[in-house]
Amino acid sequence: LVDWGATQFGITSTENILTCALNNSIQSDPAFDVPIAQIEGKRFAMMCSTIDIRKGQSLLVATWNRLSKILPAEDLPDLVLIGRKGSGWEELEQELTAAKAISHKIHVLHGVKDSSLQWAYRNAEFCLFPSVAEGWGLSVSEALAHGKPVIHSDIAILHEAAQGLMPSAPPLDVAAWTDLLVGILSTPGRIAELTEIAQTHYKAGKPDDFARGIFNLLSERFDQVRDKTEQS
Numbered sequence: 001l002v003d004w005g006a007t008q009f010g011i012t013s014t015e016n017i018l019t020c021a022l023n024n025s026i027q028s029d030p031a032f033d034v035p036i037a038q039i040e041g042k043r044f045a046m047m048c049s050t051i052d053i054r055k056g057q058s059l060l061v062a063t064w065n066r067l068s069k070i071l072p073a074e075d076l077p078d079l080v081l082i083g084r085k086g087s088g089w090e091e092l093e094q095e096l097t098a099a100k101a102i103s104h105k106i107h108v109l110h111g112v113k114d115s116s117l118q119w120a121y122r123n124a125e126f127c128l129f130p131s132v133a134e135g136w137g138l139s140v141s142e143a144l145a146h147g148k149p150v151i152h153s154d155i156a157i158l159h160e161a162a163q164g165l166m167p168s169a170p171p172l173d174v175a176a177w178t179d180l181l182v183g184i185l186s187t188p189g190r191i192a193e194l195t196e197i198a199q200t201h202y203k204a205g206k207p208d209d210f211a212r213g214i215f216n217l218l219s220e221r222f223d224q225v226r227d228k229t230e231q232s
Contacts, residue, residue, distance in 0.1 A: 018221065020213035021160075021205075028146075033119035038107055043077040046124040048117060049131070049139050051108075053088040056130030056153070056171065057081050058095040061106060063177045065099035067185070070178070075185050077125050078105045082112050121146040125191055126184075129158065132171040137161035144202040149194035151180065165197050 005011040049055045064079045081092075092108070099106060112120070121127070127143035127150040140161040143150035152158040154168040162168075167184065169176040184190050 016224075018217045020210060020217055028118045030118075030122065032115050033122065034113065034115040035119050035123075036109065036112065036116050038109065039078065039080055039120070039123075044080045044107070044124055045077050045126050045128055046080040046082060046120055047128045047130075047139065048082040048120070048142065049129070050083045050086040051081070051088045051092055052086040053091065054132040055083075055086075055088060056132065057083075057088055058091045059130050059172065059174055059177060060128055061092065061095035061099050062174045063181065064106060065095075065102060066174065066178045067181060068099075068102045068105070070182055071185055076105065077185075078107060080107045080109065080120065080124070082109045082117065082120060084110055118146075121148060124148055126150065126194065129153065130169070130171060130177060131155075131158070134158060134161075140166075141204075144198050145204045147195070147199040147202075149191065149198045151177075151184070163202060165201055166194070 002013050002017055005013070047055075047057065047060060049057070051057050060079060060081070064076070067076050096103070096106065096108070121143065127139070127148050129137065129139045129143070129150055129152040131137070131139075131153050133155065134157045137152070137158045137160075140150050140152050140158050144162060144165070149166060150162065151167050151169070152162060153171040155171060159168065167180060169180045184194075
C-alpha cells in the first residue's frame with residue numbers, strides 16, 4: 001500500500017511499516033478421505049472455488065480446449081472444477097459448449113464434502129487458480145498446504161500466497177496460459193519438480209503463528225519507542 005501510494009500519488013510515508021504474513025495450516029487425515037467416483041482412477045488437475053466471473057474457470061476450459069489440439073491425449077490430464085454455481089456459471093457453460101469435443105476430460109462438481117475435497121487435493125497432479133483479483137488467495141494456500149503445486153494468475157496477492165514458489169500467467173490471457181501449460185505438461189519431470197518445491201519449500205505455519213507474529217512486532221515497536229524515550 002505504501003509503494004502504491006508513492007508510485008501513483010507521490011505520497012511518502014515516514015512510518016516504519018511492520019508486516020506480519022498470513023499462513024495456512026490445514027490439518028487433515030487421509031484415513032477419512034472419501035474418493036469422488038467421477039474422477040477416481042483418473043489423472044487430473046483441479047481448481048476449487050465458487051464459479052465466479054472473476055475466478056477464471058471459463059479460461060481454464062478454453063485453455064484445455066486448446067491444449068487438446070496441441071498435446072497428445074496421454075499428456076493432458078482431466079480438468080476438475082469444484083465449486084458452487086455463482087456469477088460465472090453462464091460464461092462457463094458457453095465455454096463447455098465450445099469444448100464439447102473434450103467433454104469427457106472436463107468435470108464440474110458441486111456440493112463436494114470436505115472429506116472428498118481432501119481426497120481430490122491429495123490425488124490431483126497439480127492445481128490451478130487463474131483468478132483476476134483476490135483478497136487472500138485461499139485456493140493457492142490450500143493447494144500448497146496439501147503439498148500440491150499450483151499454477152496461478154500473475155497478480156501480487158497470489159505470488160504472496162504462493163510465497164513466490166509457483167509458475168504464473170497473466171489473468172484473462174488464454175494464449176499465455178496455454179503456452180505455460182504446454183511447457184509444463186510436455187517437459188518430463190516438471191510436475192514432479194514443482195511438487196518437490198511445494199512440499200519442501202512452502203511454509204504453511206501453525207494456527208497461532210499470525211497472533212504470535214503480531215505480538216512480536218508490537219514488542220519490537222515498544223522497545224524502539226522506549227529506547228528513543230530513554231535517549232531523549
